[in-house]
Amino acid sequence: MAIDIVLLGGLVLAAMATVMTARLLRAVIWLAVTSVFVALLMFRLNANIAGVFELSVCAGLIPAIFITSIGLTQRLTPEALAVRRRERLKRFWHLPLIVILAGIALSRLHVPLEAVMAPAPAAPAAADVRNVLWALRHTDLLGQIVVLLGGVFGVAVLIMEARHEQ
Amino acid sequence: MSNDPGHLFMIFAAGAALTLVVGFYSLITTRNLLRALIGVEILMKATTLLIIVTGYVSGQVALAQALAITLIIIEVAVIAVAVGVVLCIYRHNKSLDATFFTNLKG
Numbered sequence: 164m165a166i167d168i169v170l171l172g173g174l175v176l177a178a179m180a181t182v183m184t185a186r187l188l189r190a191v192i193w194l195a196v197t198s199v200f201v202a203l204l205m206f207r208l209n210a211n212i213a214g215v216f217e218l219s220v221c222a223g224l225i226p227a228i229f230i231t232s233i234g235l236t237q238r239l240t241p242e243a244l245a246v247r248r249r250e251r252l253k254r255f256w257h258l259p260l261i262v263i264l265a266g267i268a269l270s271r272l273h274v275p276l277e278a279v280m281a282p283a284p285a286a287p288a289a290a291d292v293r294n295v296l297w298a299l300r301h302t303d304l305l306g307q308i309v310v311l312l313g314g315v316f317g318v319a320v321l322i323m324e325a326r327h328e329q
Numbered sequence: 330m331s332n333d334p335g336h337l338f339m340i341f342a343a344g345a346a347l348t349l350v351v352g353f354y355s356l357i358t359t360r361n362l363l364r365a366l367i368g369v370e371i372l373m374k375a376t377t378l379l380i381i382v383t384g385y386v387s388g389q390v391a392l393a394q395a396l397a398i399t400l401i402i403i404e405v406a407v408i409a410v411a412v413g414v415v416l417c418i419y420r421h422n423k424s425l426d427a428t429f430f431t432n433l434k435g
Binding site for chain 2: 175205209213229233300307310318
């Protein structure tokens with residue numbers, strides 16, 4: 164349990180570092196660190212396959228997409244960066260306070276499990292994620308394929324439009 | 330792991346809730362479009378964690394994993410398309426600051 168609390172603390176701190184850092188590139192790196200913490204927590208909860216997905220896709224692919232897009236934008240001058248830092252400090256100085264206050268409020272909250280969750284229905288052959296995906300959740304698989312194709316189509320349209328404009 | 334699922338759920342739910350607070354705060358205060366997407370990413374991570382812990386506590390880890398994988402795939406597609414849109418906006422306006430984009434105002 165102590166490891167889980169440390170990992171959850173690391174997750175919240177990494178998320179805060181992601182939103183508070185002035186440089187966009189560093190924010191993306193902190194986002195990848197946040198994903199690593201989520202993946203470690205998934206491994207702790209026996210969700211190994213979801214953890215591997217989180218580690219490879221969210222800590223690998225998504226930061227790569229962000230870094231590529233940042234590379235296509237202009238770099239800030241040192242003066243502009245200094246102004247940006249001051250602005251961010253002004254806007255984000257109370258975030259740690261809000262998080263600490265929310266943490267204190269949540270730690271004082273005692274909700275019995277029965278109040279937040281209905282008893283689990285008996286799920287047939289739900290021991291393995293592959294069984295669930297292939298036998299019980301066909302629609303999810305179909306939806307995943309459609310979403311992926313939709314994403315690819317969207318990016319292709321945007322690239323074609325950019326070429327057309329050039 | 331603790332044997333008390335209620336206690337475990339509350340600890341993980343608190344961690345996910347704090348991450349949600351950080352993500353919402355980022356979305357509300359930021360004006361940079363790429364940073365807004367990063368805020369959406371943080372919200373999705375908190376949601377994924379909540380799904381997994383709910384599955385663990387209710388004994389349906391496999392089902393929770395299937396849902397989490399679906400969410401991760403949706404996340405990738407959303408980010409890929411949104412980053413493309415943001416780059417198109419950047420090409421037109423030479424800025425990522427949302428306060429300058431007033432062309433769509435009625």
